[in-house]
Amino acid sequence: MDAIISVRGLTHVYSPNTPFEQVAIKDINLDIYKGEIIGVIGHTGSGKSTLISHLNGLIKPAAGTVTFNGENIWKSKEFTHSIRFKVGLVFQYPEYQLFEETVYRDIAFGPTNMGLKEDEIRGRVADAIRFVGLKPDILEKSPFSLSGGQKRRVAIAGVIAMMPDVLILDEPTAGLDPRGRADIINHVKAYNKSTGLSVVLVTHNMEDIAQTVDRIIVLKKGEIMMTGGTSEVFSRGKELEAAGLAVPQITQVANRLFDAGLNISTSVYTVEQLKNELLSLGGARK
């Protein structure tokens, strides 16, 4: 299968030729396929945000290419502009980008820029608000009168309303309570199931990753340090810790049990998996 987004040899340097020169990402290769959920993790400053800003053409690569369905996203100005609607990017703390008088108009900002008709926009806004789990009566309120979590969801709805092929979320759960966190993650998962779009989830939260993604990319100092299936990556807990990351709590529990002498796999990352592992220890149950 062909990748929707392909990244080859991507490098980016901030403030080149000044004392502040900073290599943010270095020689990144990456493919994103249709329908999958990818997790991107990495210590703070490892280049996650920089990487994803390349995927919808916000930053022009200093070296390397980004292609969408095989076409270089920088081939023409119009194409780069149109990519923004196909690759929806939700920024870190997106609630600070709200600006309209009503929630409705804020969510409609993207679709309006796409040049859609009024009816179509109305339908999309209604769908988007439902997908992020908000009630329609919020649409006429001012976005500034909402709570932090609600604002966050409105901002995500603003991107979903563009119906992108790829949805990229930069730390969508940062600063939310456990409930708000689970809500957003579950809605993203459900949205991925129902529409078959690809999702890139950037986060510091290993529990989010464990519950959601099919595949993980680990960044360290601007380079891909590790990539693979969820259990594969989480089974390498020691290396993750060296990179300033952790494994999910349940994996930590499994590791402790393993160290204590139980013969179980340490690549589990959900409660269910650990339960099965423990049960499969065979006859051990009394």
Next chain:
Amino acid sequence: MIRDITLGQYFPGDTIIHRLDPRVKITLTMLYIIILFMINGPIPYLIMTVFLSVAIYLSKINLRLIFKGLRPILILLVFTTMLNIFYTQGGTVLLNIGFVTVTTHGIYMAFFIILRLILLISVSFVMLTYTTSPIMLTDGLESLLGPFKKLKFPAHELAMMMTIALRFIPTLMEETDRIMSAQKSRGADFETGSILKRAKALIPVLIPLFIGAFRRAEELAIAMECRCYRGGQGRTRLRVLVLDKKDYAVTILTLAVFAISIVMSYTIVWGVITR
């Protein structure tokens, strides 16, 4: 990107220029600029140029940065050159086409005016913006303006306001960058269309920016109040500015150079020109 603006940017370092007391730097820079307008003739200008070059060399500031700082006044430079070349008469006529007469004296004048402008801008960049941290700069200003407090001049408040403003410029720029990216991600277009359309496209950036700025101001006010900030009265400082040997040495040396330039401008140099 917006962040690449060099104007008013500090480049950290640990050279003698960086370590000089900000009061010395401010005073000497102002003096340097005044002297630039008092001197005449090639040799004093040469002295002043060499003097600044040594300072640049000592500060380890990349020459390219200085050119970058000069770029905004490029048009002004070209314009002044033109005016001086075409409108100053005297000396030997080099070129004469219709109205346009270019004389040696015109070129001579143009050259020195340009040099003066370049020196003026570069000295403030090298001595103040590039090598003095904004905090030191405002501390220095407050201290220099201190005597005026007796005349009810709000030196401390002014310095505090400047510190806060300077502190938030990079933050606000970063924020502008971020909000612009976020709106671009939703298809906002800041680059094409008529001026009116582009101005309108900025609304989605300006509103969140202002809201953010107000939120920050409020948070900062609360944070300051929590630490019992009540203005300058009786407030002690973490960094007390003290002049040490190198500050005195640099000041004396600089004043000597300035004096020589002035003396030469009004004595020997006239002889050279009129000869």
